[in-house]
Amino acid sequence: MQITSPQETATAVQTADRKKSALDQAGGVKGVVYSALPALVFVVANSAGGLKVGILAALLVACGIAVQRLMRRESIQPALGGVFGVAIAAGVSWYTGSAKDFFLIGIWASLAGAVAFVLSVALRWPLAGLIWNSTTGKGTVWRADKRSRIYYDVATLVLAALFGARFAVQQYLYQADEVGSLGFAKIAMGYPLLAVGLLAVAWAVRASDNRLKAVGLLPTEQT
Template sequence: MSEKPAPAAESVTAEKPAADGPAETEDEQRKPMPTLLEQMGGISGLIYSSVPIVVFVLVNYLFEWQAALWAAVGVAVAIAVARLIRREPIQPAISGLFGIAVAAFITIRTGSAKGFFAFGIWSSLVYCGAFLISALVRWPLAGVIWSTLNNTGFKWRADRTARLYYDIATLVWILVFGSKFVVQQWLYDQDNVGLLGLARIAMGYPLTAIAIAVTVWAVRKADKRLAQLAADEQPEPTTRQEPAA
């Protein structure tokens, strides 16, 4: 006699991994996407990013720019190492450390304390120009960046109203970066290092938070508009008439 239960046991064993696969996928889908604040390192990340600037301004006031420069670099490195040891998001610290390194290089090349802020000032001008050009060519950068990061496509460009929302958000970013450049460049020309540091912090995350809030508003309004258009394009269901008796 041939034994038939064996193939059934093999079938159960073979099907078990397939059952485990979707469960793992569902667990991954349940994980919430990190918020923008979390990607920036949280509240602590925002505070830490300002510490090297504050240290530079204070030490430069008490001593010379050389001591202020090394103090700022040392603090930036210490923050990065501390976040690494505490297993906190390291990307914001690395970005901040890179910015401080570039600022240090420019400061050494110029031989002046105000050179510490030159990179940030001219970066604002570049960003302002990029957002301005994108608005002029009808590819508003606020919508392009958001759609690219979230992989949602660019259907909003086909609708004038939806694109207008992203135009508004892009305009806000233009004003943010433009105001940063104008104010800080004026302080740079005045050789006022103390006010430069204050302006760098005061015009940093507060203005960026406003621009992000407007961008989120634009995304919601544009998505609502596209959803309404999609609903209007759906054909109305036809009612089936019963034949007369």
């Protein structure tokens, strides 16, 4: 029978707390659903009643989600971010008078993300490694090993490809003035693609940590 030391137990608890905190900040499963509702409601309401009705409906849904979370004493950070994002998108669409412009900022944000990820690899500071190791307090030790850096290069390029694909598809639909398809693409290429990117990052983290432990740049776990 394997005996777990107090230190290992404490580490496991801390890890579980960090995972729970990250899930709470992301809004959990509800957050994934809630994030898709304003865009879906906008498309349906715009089709049924026009641009102004679509904008108003999307804003009301975003605000309603925030109020519901507040009343249930849940994390409202994702909801507030959603209200802010919907408000900006609605403002742009209202100003231009075009329903498709509701998605304009998100489209160009995807392009900016793709460029940033590719540029970070070219500068030998892949964002996947930089962001992960900064938030977990591991610093920049991973950059001292070329192979470890390559792992994060791969993960970063996967993220760049996902953001690039999101831009390419949605920009094509934007040019074709396909508002309904834009709404579907925004939802389908949102969290599902992000999940793929996170899997790539998780692979890079595990591969990098194993490599760094093998070369003595990270301490091995106590047995």
